[in-house]
Amino acid sequence: MKYMFIMRATDEAIEASKQIPFEEILNSMGAYNESLIKAGVMLAGEGLADVSEDTNFVVDFSQDPPIVTDGPYGETHELFNGFWIVQVASKEEAAEWASRCPLGPGSKLEVRRVTEAADFADFAGNEYIQKEEGWRAQEADLRAQNG
């Protein structure tokens, strides 16, 4: 089974992390990522740019057509800063890995199981379920060509 670890940090946690030398954060995160890779469980992972960058934006669907805004990002002020996707055998193994992530007070990892085709087995014949696989295929192809 696959899990996504979604990194979320409050404003306070982000402020606190600015007191730590960035090199130190790079080293501890690097060591964590290396441990996931060497254990053969890491499938993917990315960090997200700071929300203050004007390359980021929000699309709000509370109106039709939706509005593109530069924020706010959420009621909770808990921002998504990055994610990992890991392949493990159980919820407990996911918990074990997630707990080892070098994050400080104010930070959280939201740990969510990634759905698989089996989750939609009752709808396997659905045209759009099948098409979705195709959309994902195209997207990954583009990624492979670019990377």
Next chain:
Amino acid sequence: MDSVEQAEAARRRLEALWRIEGARIVAVLARVTGDVGLAEDLAQEAAADALAQWPASGIPANPAAWLTTVARRKAIDAWRRDARLDERHRAIARRLEQEAADGTGWEPLDDDVLRLVFTACHPVLSREAQVALTLRVVGGLATPEIARLFLLPVPTVQQRIVRAKKTLAAARVPFEVPAPEEWGARLGAVLAVVYLMFTEGYAATSGDRWIRTDLAAEALRIGRILAGLVPREPEVHALVALMEFQASRFPARTRADGTPILLADQDRTRWDRAQIGRGRAALARSDALGRGRGSYALQAAIAECHALAPSVAATDWAQIVLLYEALGRIAPGPVVELNRAVAVSMASGPGPALEIVDRLAAGGALRGSHLLPGVRAELLARLGRTNEARAEFAAAAALAGNEREREVLAAKAAGL
């Protein structure tokens, strides 16, 4: 939580922990004691203590360190209890106690895990013992889990592991990586064990379960661990690439009712593109080492051709023929030759392919296997020699060991 739930929670936690830390715990114990069998026994005893104590005491803050400490204490006790100790053993026991007091010498090293891999795949062991022991000590899987993956009774797997440990002891196999002159062959044996584990999961050789995805996932995980341990070995990355490409087709290989779908008929939009991307990255890592392509890299490159092709017709069959020719030179064998024939039939038509297959058949290759008559039947059907094709499909169906494959072949015979 009641006590039953607590015990179950501790068991599940320990199982998860063992997958992550088991190899390192056993590896460090093996380095210190010089005996993988003893190390595994000690680790098991520590795990049993954990199961007995954790439900009541709570799970310790650093469970891996707890397990190592308990196992170390047991190692020292074992040496001390043994009245037959000679001076050499007494010296080891003293060193163990000293190191325990100093807290040194117990850091697990990657090299220890690598020694463990080579020991578990040592040539004195049978292939099935190598597979079971590798899953046990390198993969950190519990015996019932290994039994589940191989559809075997638990005592059978238990027995296999016990015997494997005894064989290693009897053969005085040292806890070492192989000498340079043996390195290539021994690494080849390790890769063979991992790939066998994968193929057993990929296309079950017996029984009616077409794919044992869980076993294939374990093989892939162990392959990735190995790539981390020996990153300068191109064939390790190539094996990982090959497994990623093959596993990417899992979602498309069976219908909802479990019947298999052959490559030509698979809905390629269902192939896992993220996994194909990982396969390409692994093959690129192998190529980047600049030492040419070995047999796994050539197989991975063939799998990559399929993975990137939008359809059977649009596949680069000429390239696949070249890759099979190269593979046939460095790893000659009838299965490679048969696959080359299939590629030739797609690139140049069924006629030249049938010549290759007939040459193989005349040499008596693959007798008793459904593979050759299966391919021959397809070629005859394409040449319009329907009666011969029907007979060959029936012959292939009679030889198939897998229920699902038999159904596919019988259906083809009936469909002509």
